[in-house]
Amino acid sequence: MKDALDRGAMGVSAREDHLRSILATVPDAMVLIDDHGAILSFSAAAEKMFGFAEDEVLGENVSMLMPSPDRERHDGYLKDYRDTGVRKIIGIGRVTTARHRDGNTFPIELSVGEAWVEGRRVFTGFIHDLTERREADIRLRHLQAELAHVGRLSEMGTLASSLAHELNQPLTAITSYCQGAADLLDGEQDAQRLEMARQAMRETMEQAIRAGQIVKRMREFLRSGETERSVEQLSRLVTEANALALVGTREHGIDVQVNLDPSCNHVFVDRIQIQQVLFNLIRNAIEAMLDCPIRSLLISSKSAQDGFAMVSIEDSGSGISDNVADQLFQPFVTTKGTGMGIGLSICRTIIEAHGGRIWFEPGSEGGTIFRFTLPKAEVVDDRA
Amino acid sequence: MIEPERLVHLVDDDAAIRRSVGFMLKTSGHRVESYESGTELLKASNRLDDGCILLDIRMPGLDGLEVQQALQDKGVSLPVIIMTGHGDVSLAVMAMKAGAVDFIEKPFEKETLLGSLEEGYRRLTHKEVTSDRIRDATVRLQALTAREREVLDGLAQGLPNKTIAYDLGISPRTVEIHRANVMNKLAVRSLSEALRIAFAASEQ
Numbered sequence: 282m283k284d285a286l287d288r289g290a291m292g293v294s295a296r297e298d299h300l301r302s303i304l305a306t307v308p309d310a311m312v313l314i315d316d317h318g319a320i321l322s323f324s325a326a327a328e329k330m331f332g333f334a335e336d337e338v339l340g341e342n343v344s345m346l347m348p349s350p351d352r353e354r355h356d357g358y359l360k361d362y363r364d365t366g367v368r369k370i371i372g373i374g375r376v377t378t379a380r381h382r383d384g385n386t387f388p389i390e391l392s393v394g395e396a397w398v399e400g401r402r403v404f405t406g407f408i409h410d411l412t413e414r415r416e417a418d419i420r421l422r423h424l425q426a427e428l429a430h431v432g433r434l435s436e437m438g439t440l441a442s443s444l445a446h447e448l449n450q451p452l453t454a455i456t457s458y459c460q461g462a463a464d465l466l467d468g469e470q471d472a473q474r475l476e477m478a479r480q481a482m483r484e485t486m487e488q489a490i491r492a493g494q495i496v497k498r499m500r501e502f503l504r505s506g507e508t509e510r511s512v513e514q515l516s517r518l519v520t521e522a523n524a525l526a527l528v529g530t531r532e533h534g535i536d537v538q539v540n541l542d543p544s545c546n547h548v549f550v551d552r553i554q555i556q557q558v559l560f561n562l563i564r565n566a567i568e569a570m571l572d573c574p575i576r577s578l579l580i581s582s583k584s585a586q587d588g589f590a591m592v593s594i595e596d597s598g599s600g601i602s603d604n605v606a607d608q609l610f611q612p613f614v615t616t617k618g619t620g621m622g623i624g625l626s627i628c629r630t631i632i633e634a635h636g637g638r639i640w641f642e643p644g645s646e647g648g649t650i651f652r653f654t655l656p657k658a659e660v661v662d663d664r665a
Numbered sequence: 666m667i668e669p670e671r672l673v674h675l676v677d678d679d680a681a682i683r684r685s686v687g688f689m690l691k692t693s694g695h696r697v698e699s700y701e702s703g704t705e706l707l708k709a710s711n712r713l714d715d716g717c718i719l720l721d722i723r724m725p726g727l728d729g730l731e732v733q734q735a736l737q738d739k740g741v742s743l744p745v746i747i748m749t750g751h752g753d754v755s756l757a758v759m760a761m762k763a764g765a766v767d768f769i770e771k772p773f774e775k776e777t778l779l780g781s782l783e784e785g786y787r788r789l790t791h792k793e794v795t796s797d798r799i800r801d802a803t804v805r806l807q808a809l810t811a812r813e814r815e816v817l818d819g820l821a822q823g824l825p826n827k828t829i830a831y832d833l834g835i836s837p838r839t840v841e842i843h844r845a846n847v848m849n850k851l852a853v854r855s856l857s858e859a860l861r862i863a864f865a866a867s868e869q
Contacts, residue, residue: 445750446750451681452771452772453682453686453748454679454682454684455685456775457685457686457688457689458685458689460689460774461689461691462692464689464692464693477692481685484681487681488681488685491681
């Protein structure tokens with residue numbers, strides 16, 4: 282192992298330390314074997330995933346990490362590959378099961394790479410625990426529900442005043458019909474006056490139902506869920522919002538690059554609200570690029586003045602026309618065929634509530650860059 | 666009670682409001698002409714020589730303030746009563762500064778509407794005797810302390826309590842107390858009545 286890696290400018294131990302530091306940070310488990318299945322390296326994540334320490338497994342046959350029948354057949358797989366060179370898993374990957382030290386099996390996604398090091402063939406297995414991924418999927422769905430909720434709340438804020446006005450209309454009609462009908466019933470009660478009073482009652486009912494429908498519409502927006510500000514990592518906010526925003530866009534082949542400045546990673550924000558902003562801006566950027574041949578999205582951050590971090594989202598779309606540019610953040614202004622035109626007004630409401638600013642400018646390649654600022658958090662314990 | 670039927674020009678874009686308010690006014694002895702927009706009302710402006718105009722402030726197309734201005738431009742001097750929704754008070758105060766007799770908040774009680782119309786008809790028939798009103802208003806305002814007067818002036822500018830509090834360097838709660846004292850001392854029940862006194866006094 283040492284000999285195999287003793288190349289280049291680094292010394293043996295430096296090289297090994299370097300490799301180890303990489304292995305320690307890889308989130309998926311990583312297991313390195315020789316072409317007979319003997320384990321050469323076992324990452325920290327692998328130790329956690331399988332319950333073995335590295336020195337317990339070094340030199341052991343990798344089949345010990347597999348349940349039957351692979352456990353018995355693995356040596357045969359390796360031999361077949363050595364003899365025929367036909368790849369059945371290398372570079373392809375598959376979903377299979379692995380075996381924990383305690384005997385339990387769990388679903389994994391396995392990817393295998395092959396490399397030649399100093400004339401020796403080694404195989405690298407990356408193992409992703411799918412039980413965790415399933416939990417992550419559930420977390421993702423919760424997050425999505427929360428975001429949708431915040432979206433509704435923000436919409437509600439924007440719409441509250443017009444809804445209140447709308448509700449006053451039927452209430453005014455109800456009051457007037459009832460007063461009029463009461464007057465009619467107070468006076469002489471001939472057939473014509475009674476019929477008019479009856480008609481007023483019927484129309485009162487219709488107006489009460491109209492009021493009820495407005496209330497129902499408001500209630501559908503408002504669901505439980507309080508939010509508050511705390512110290513958050515921008516990298517986490519971006520990763521999560523990005524994952525949501527990219528749902529269902531794989532077929533469009535969007536090239537996403539994330540380039541965050543670690544010096545302004547900590548921000549003092551309402552997590553869900555800022556994710557809503559990121560989500561809206563990323564979705565907008567994606568939609569703006571769908572008709573363009575090049576679809577690249579760059580999410581970046583850097584420190585700005587006065588203790589703020591600035592986040593930028595740049596798309597390679599066709600830009601924003603001048604006639605909507607100056608009212609883009611107003612409610613009910615939209616450039617899309619469908620949509621209410623409230624996404625960006627929500628974004629502005631949220632960012633301004635955080636004391637930040639949001640604006641846009643033309644991108645270098647003809648697209649658009651949306652930028653916003655957020656208050657940085659003073660982190661005393663800076664381990665992250 | 667053989668009074669002539671009093672005429673109301675009712676302007677609201679909402680058909681349910683035109684029908685229901687029109688119905689209530691008719692059952693209480695009014696004649697009602699309905700218009701579904703400010704533009705409709707203005708088209709009929711050469712026939713607007715009698716009655717009060719009951720005008721919704723929020724309408725698509727021309728809003729209440731714009732209609733008021735257009736009426737003045739055409740020389741129509743019928744009394745205007747503004748109907749507002751909740752939260753439109755600063756708009757309504759602007760309308761009163763522009764000469765509206767009163768504003769009433771939707772939904773309103775019949776007595777409130779009839780009271781405002783009464784004031785409108787009074788102006789219609791007694792245009793000239795405003796000096797009494799001015800003198801009366803001036804006398805009543807003398808009962809207020811300097812601070813109460815400042816709060817009333819703020820309200821007359823259509824400012825919300827919070828803004829008045831900030832301008833005067835006092836808490837919004839204190840503004841509310843002053844506001845209640847103003848209403849008590851002027852013996853009025855609504856903000857619009859208080860404003861009417863303030864505006865009348867300022868005509869002096």
